[in-house]
Amino acid sequence: MKNIFQQHKVFFIFLAKFLLCYFIVTIVYSFYLNQCHTQNNEIDGITHFVAEQTKNTLVFFGADCEIFKHEFEPSYKVIYNSKYIARIVEGCNSVSVIILFATFIFAFSNKFIATFLYIFLGSILIFILNIFRIAMLTTGLYKYPEYGTFLHDILFPLVIYGVVFILWIVWVLKFSAYAKEKK
Template structure:
């Protein structure tokens, strides 16, 4: 058994770092979210910010859009050209994707500053991409309502997770090259 741990030491270190980081960051985010569960239909600040930025993005590109707090659930209604097309809930704010991204990068890290900068810049990219994703999804739902399920459940998750995957690959290649050059 000891030989297995010695042979796969790098993998086990990665796994432990990944699980610990994921657990810690998820607990912190859960504590943040729990403060909103005590209020009826309260929406967390990050989701509110995403909703506002989605509206601003759509308006910037000439759309008639407004965001209205949902009266019965913790979400925002997206009103596009006077049509209630979508709602923005906590799961739409990209934080869970950023947590997954961050955890993987941290687990594959070896230098603090490079890791911190990559996580910071990658998280900003994911966050901004997510706002554009919601804006494009809203426009797509308006123009092509028959493809709503495809757009929401397949195309746009594929895009955002595809970008995260590419960022991971870029990090691993960069990390691997540094490891070979330094080792």
Template sequence: MKNTINQHKPFFLFLLKFVLFYLIFTLIYKFYLNQFNVENKEVDGITEFVAHQTKNTLVFFGKECEIRKHEFESSYKVIYYNKYLARIIEGCNAISVIILFASFVFAFSAKFKNTFLFILFGSALIFVLNILRIALLTIGLYNYPEYEEFLHNIVFPLVIYGVVFVLWIVWVVKFSAYAKRNN
């Protein structure tokens, strides 16, 4: 058993770092979310920020859009050209995706500065792309309502997770401790 652990030590170290980072930051995020009362239809600040930035993005590109707090649930309505098209809930703010992204990068960590900067850059990129994703999804739902399931459940998750995957590949190949060993 000891020989197996020593033989696969890099894998077990990666797994331990990934799980610890993921659990710690997921618990921090859940603690943050627990400050908001879902029964009173309170929306967390990050989701509210994403909703308003989605509106600002659409307005910047000359689209007519407004955001309204939902009357019956903790979310924001996206009103696009006077039509209620979508709602932005906590799951739309990309924080869970960012935690997953950062956990993997941390698990393959190199120097603290490089790891921290890559997580910061990657998280910001994912956050901005997520806002663009919601804005484009809104336009897509307006123009192609018959493709709602396809757009929401396949195309846009594929885009966001595809970007995360590409960032992971760049991290492992160019910046991680693994890349340093193999150069």
């Protein structure tokens, strides 16, 4: 058993760092959400910000768009050209994707400043990309409602997770402790 650990030490260290960080950050985020949702079924501030920025993005590009707080659940209704097209819920705010991205980077970290900057800049990129994703998804659902499942469940997750995957690859090959060992 000791030989297996020694043989795969890098993997086990990565796995331990990843799981520990993911667990801690997810617990903290869950506490944040519980604080928001237990107060009269309110919507958390991050989801509110994403909904507002999605509306602003669509309006900037000439769309007639409004958002309204849903009457029965913690979400926003997206009204596009006077038609209820979509709703923005907590799962749309990209925080869970950012947590996954950041914990992976942390698990391959070696220098605090480089790790912090990469996580910070990558998180901003993912967050902005997510707002554009929701805006494009809203437009796509309006123009092509028959492709709604494909757009929501396949195409747009593929885009956002594809960018996260590319960011991971760049980190591992260019900036991580692993990349330094290979040079």
